[in-house]
Amino acid sequence: MxxxxxxxxxxxxxxPTDPDGSSIQDRGPFLRMIAVLLKEAGVPDVSETLDNLGEAGLADPASLAGTPTIDLLNQLRTSAPRVAPRVAATLRRLAEWLVEFEAGQADRLIDPDHSTQSLRDGLGSIKGIGRATADSLVLHALGRPAxxxxxxxxxxxxxxxxxxxxxxxxxxxxxxxxxxxxxxxxxxxxxxxxxxxxxxxxxxxxxxxxxxxxxxxxxxxxxxxxxx
Ligand code: SF4
Structure with a gap:
């Protein structure tokens, strides 16, 4: 067989490779994770929305976690008008998780001390992020085998x-x-x-x-x- x-x-x-791919892979792990979630939500121009978040000062976990979900949603909709409220809520929960468990430093997730399994389990424990989405984050945003x-x-x-x-x-x-x-x-x-x-x-x-x-x-x- x-x-x-x-x-x-x-x-x-x-x-063919994703034409948006290299502009996303050049970003840090937090924005790469946001990119995975936006893509999964069907946002058409992910790079533009990442730029939008950066210009609004929301490109780091602490700032994003400290922004009310409704404000985050309104900001996302300036570049992605059809994005659903649940997407903003999930991004915010991811940011809160990073603040709580990684001192707001997404770079720590790529530290070899974090096993791939612990990343899968940790990200999968966030409400709104199922097991497959957690594996997508681990693979595409953190560069681990999942x-x-x-x-x-x-x-x-x-x-x-x-x-x-x-x-x-x-x-x-x-x-x-x-x-x-x-x-x-x-x-x-x-x-x-x-x-x-x-x-x-x-x-x-x-x-x-x-x-x-x-x-x-x-x-x-x-x-x-x-x-x-
Ligand atoms: S992937 Fe599905 S459709 Fe394709 S050869 Fe296998 S069984 Fe057939």
Whole structure:
């Protein structure tokens, strides 16, 4: 049977890179985390909104945590008019968490003394940040090996026989991180590719394997049935 590692290597790097990516990666960890949350919320121009927060003096955890949510929302809406109130509330809770546990210094999160698991657990404990979002923050903002497992990825793993249907979130997460040999670049690129494959080919109702980039990695006999 083809291995997940082979498949991840084959699909990573097959999609164009995010044009906004380098301008975000040049920022500090706090703004990188905000960028992840804004992207997840569907904000179209994340860089502009980060600049907006910087110009308003809200680019550090203490300032942002000390700003009422309604004021933060109004500030966000000057560059992202459709952003939802819950996004402002989540950004503020992240800032409060950093103030409480890291003395307001997001740089401390990239200290090797912080294990990847402790970062996943800590960020995942913040209201409004689920496990997959915490893993997205750890991977994209803090540069640690983590993977935000969504339903589409889970379907792909099960249909290829790499994961048991009864496996939980952490088992799926660990399988992918191990399959990528902890490589941040492979994990980030595989996330994009798997999301696209799930959307275009590996739909809930039935897999459309013909022409799918993962077709060469199917188990003998084809995709494992999970929809019955
Ligand atoms: S559509 Fe088929 S080949 Fe593609 S990921 Fe799903 S099960 Fe695999």
């Amino acid at each position: 083809s291995t997940l590692a082979d498949a991840l290597n084959a699909i990573s790097g097959t999609l 993977f935000p497992v969504d339903r589409g990825t889970y379907r792909i793993l099960v249909r290829h026989g790499w994961l048991d249907l009864t496996a939980d979130y952490d088992e799926a997460h660990d399988l992918i991180v191990h399959g990528a040999s902890d490589r941040i670049d492979v994990l980030a690129e595989a996330e994009l590719a798997l999301a696209q494959i799930a959307r275009r080919h590996c739909r809930v109702q039935a897999p459309a394997c013909s022409g799918c980039p993962l077709e060469p990695f199917l188990p003998e006999g084809g995709a494992v049935e999970i929809d019955a």
